[in-house]
Amino acid sequence: MSDGLYAAVAGAVAQGQAYETVSNNLANISSHGFKGDRVSFKEVLASNNGQTNVELRQVAVDKIVPDFNQGPVRTTGAPLDAAIEGDGFFVVATPNGERLTRNGAFTLTSDGQLISPDGLPVLGNTGPVQVRGDRPARIDARGNVWDGDVIANQLRIATVADRTTLSREGASLWRPNNPQALVPVEPRVVAGALEQSNISAVQGMTEIVLLSRAYESFHQVIEIFRNADQKTSNDLGK
Amino acid sequence: MLRAMNAAASGMEAQETRMDLIANNLANVNTTGYKKVRGEFQDLLYDEVRAPAQPTDGTTGTPTGLQVGLGVRTVGTQRQFTMGDLKQTGNALDIAIEGNGFFQLTLPSGQLAYTRDGSFKVDALGRMVNADGHSLDPGLTLPKDARGITINADGTVSVTQGDDTSPTEVGKIDLASFANPAGLEPLGHNLFTATPASGDPLYGTPGREGLGALAQGFLETSNVKVVEEMIDLIATQRAYETNSKVIQAADEMLRATSALK
Numbered sequence: 001m002s003d004g005l006y007a008a009v010a011g012a013v014a015q016g017q018a019y020e021t022v023s024n025n026l027a028n029i030s031s032h033g034f035k036g037d038r039v040s041f042k043e044v045l046a047s048n049n050g051q052t053n054v055e056l057r058q059v060a061v062d063k064i065v066p067d068f069n070q071g072p073v074r075t076t077g078a079p080l081d082a083a084i085e086g087d088g089f090f091v092v093a094t095p096n097g098e099r100l101t102r103n104g105a106f107t108l109t110s111d112g113q114l115i116s117p118d119g120l121p122v123l124g125n126t127g128p129v130q131v132r133g134d135r136p137a138r139i140d141a142r143g144n145v146w147d148g149d150v151i152a153n154q155l156r157i158a159t160v161a162d163r164t165t166l167s168r169e170g171a172s173l174w175r176p177n178n179p180q181a182l183v184p185v186e187p188r189v190v191a192g193a194l195e196q197s198n199i200s201a202v203q204g205m206t207e208i209v210l211l212s213r214a215y216e217s218f219h220q221v222i223e224i225f226r227n228a229d230q231k232t233s234n235d236l237g238k
Numbered sequence: 239m240l241r242a243m244n245a246a247a248s249g250m251e252a253q254e255t256r257m258d259l260i261a262n263n264l265a266n267v268n269t270t271g272y273k274k275v276r277g278e279f280q281d282l283l284y285d286e287v288r289a290p291a292q293p294t295d296g297t298t299g300t301p302t303g304l305q306v307g308l309g310v311r312t313v314g315t316q317r318q319f320t321m322g323d324l325k326q327t328g329n330a331l332d333i334a335i336e337g338n339g340f341f342q343l344t345l346p347s348g349q350l351a352y353t354r355d356g357s358f359k360v361d362a363l364g365r366m367v368n369a370d371g372h373s374l375d376p377g378l379t380l381p382k383d384a385r386g387i388t389i390n391a392d393g394t395v396s397v398t399q400g401d402d403t404s405p406t407e408v409g410k411i412d413l414a415s416f417a418n419p420a421g422l423e424p425l426g427h428n429l430f431t432a433t434p435a436s437g438d439p440l441y442g443t444p445g446r447e448g449l450g451a452l453a454q455g456f457l458e459t460s461n462v463k464v465v466e467e468m469i470d471l472i473a474t475q476r477a478y479e480t481n482s483k484v485i486q487a488a489d490e491m492l493r494a495t496s497a498l499k
Contacts, residue, residue, distance in 0.1 A: 012495075016239050016242075016491065017306070019239065019242050019487075019488065019491070020239070020241045020242040020245065020306050020307075021306055021307065022242075022484075023241075023242035023243075023245045023246050023249075023484045023488070024242075024245045024281070024306065024307030024308065024309060025307070026245075026246065026249060026477075026480050026481055026484055027245045027246055027248050027249030027252070027307075027309045027310045027481060027484075028249070028279070028281050028307070028309075028310045029249070029477045029480070030252060030253065030256060030277070030279045030310075030473075030474075030477060031279040031280050031281055031310055032278065032279070034280075034281055037305075037307065061304065063302045063304065064302070064303070064304050064305055064306065065302050076276075076318065076320075077318070077320040078318050078319075078320055103280070105278055105316065107316065107418055107420045107421070108417050108418040108420075109417070109418055109421075109435070109437075110416075110417050110418055110421065110434060110435055110436055110437025110438070111417065111437065112417045112437075117278040117280070117313045117314055117316070118280070118313060131417075133416075133417025133418070133437060133440075134415065134417070134440045134442075134447065134448070135338075135415075135447055135448030136337075136338050136448045148447075148448050164302045165302070167284075167286070167289055167303060167305065168281070168284045168305050168307070169283070169284070170280065170281050170282050170283040170284055170308075171280045171281065171282075171313070172280045172281060177289075201476060201477060201480050204480060205480055205483065208483065208484055208487050209487075211487075212487040212488075212490060212491050215491045215494065216490075216491070216494050219494045219495065219497075219498060222498060223498065226498075
């Protein structure tokens with residue numbers, strides 16, 4: 001068997017993994033505050049029984065890194081919608097600790113507590129944001145939450161030193177690997193607006209085409225090695 | 239590859255939900271006091287192949303993880319209680335609320351319902367009722383010989399009766415507000431009912447304490463903006479197509495694999 005066959009198989013597997021990520025990006029094209037993932041590949045040395053073979057190099061998925069670029073901000077006019085401009089995340093309280101999110105589609109509970117679309121309490125600088133609920137509440141450009149004509153709290157906007165260390169939890173939530181490491185950010189909020197997903201359909205489709213063609217190319221390579229091996233075993237032996 | 243197909247299928251489902259919401263919003267573009275609904279979508283749980291910051295040996299850790307997403311889900315639909323435009327009708331019993339608040343009505347079952355649709359009429363008994371005949375709560379009856387009806391910004395209703403020259407006050411319209419109007423349950427017919435999510439109604443005088451003032455002779459139009467909905471419609475259709483292309487391409491890739499005997 002030709003060794004190159006394994007490189008081609010590894011290539012096809014890596015392209016297939018990247019394809020899954022692009023597919024998830026495109027599925028979330030309408031999720032508010034969603035950040036797409038980028039896949040990077042790395043060269044690995046093939047090993048056989050613990051012996052690495054420097055002659056035989058293969059490819060594997062190295063990292064899947066979130067792309068934290070700003071998504072387009074779209075005005076909704078709803079007084080409790082907020083989009084963050086630049087770096088930073090809203091902080092919400094979950095039963096498992098504080099989580100970060102870029103989705104600012106907030107509502108109030110019947111008791112006047114500000115909650116995320118999942119019903120998680122949104123945190124301000126002085127604890128969970130609470131208004132009386134008998135007068136219109138709104139969020140302003142500095143992240144202040146107004147309860148009628150008084151400021152009830154200011155939205156806590158935080159980030160971590162290295163955003164690539166954040167883990168995804170689904171439901172637009174990010175888990176910091178060290179909850180103590182949250183760094184406050186000077187709030188710059190677009191009030192009455194939501195950050196859209198930062199996925200571009202054009203880019204996503206281009207990636208889909210490239211990945212599926214690359215995948216097919218690896219299959220052609222596999223086919224060629226297969227034919228060559230067949231020839232070796234059938235013709236040379238005669 | 240199957241993960242990709244499932245993620246794309248969940249994407250198509252989400253776009254379908256979005257399309258349903260847009261269709262209903264557009265259908266209600268001329269409904270008095272209608273409030274548009276938007277969908278809220280979120281990414282699903284991630285398949286964590288490797289968490290970020292896992293130690294590779296004693297001293298170093300991987301800077302980033304390897305997490306593969308599994309698609310999208312619809313978390314909920316959110317009604318947008320932003321103001322619609324006010325349209326002058328000149329009809330004395332048409333009332334618009336300029337800001338926060340709802341009219342409270344009694345349904346025949348005795349249940350209370352809330353509406354932003356202020357196109358009131360007078361029934362055979364002289365009661366102020368909405369287009370479906372449900373009366374205002376607390377009820378307001380106009381005298382049979384009422385001539386001019388004046389509804390002030392603060393909700394006081396006065397009429398000029400018979401041969402009188404000066405108007406007499408006959409009642410007052412109060413407004414109800416909710417901590418979380420998005421939690422109201424729609425009943426159709428422009429009506430909503432309170433739920434544990436919306437909280438109990440808080441009553442007040444129009445124009446005070448954050449409640450909107452009343453505008454007689456005006457109706458609040460639907461807050462659906464046709465242009466916005468059309469843009470969403472196009473985006474939704476394209477996103478649906480894109481997700482279906484992902485499934486197609488994944489299928490072709492699988493076919494290539496299975497063709498390798």
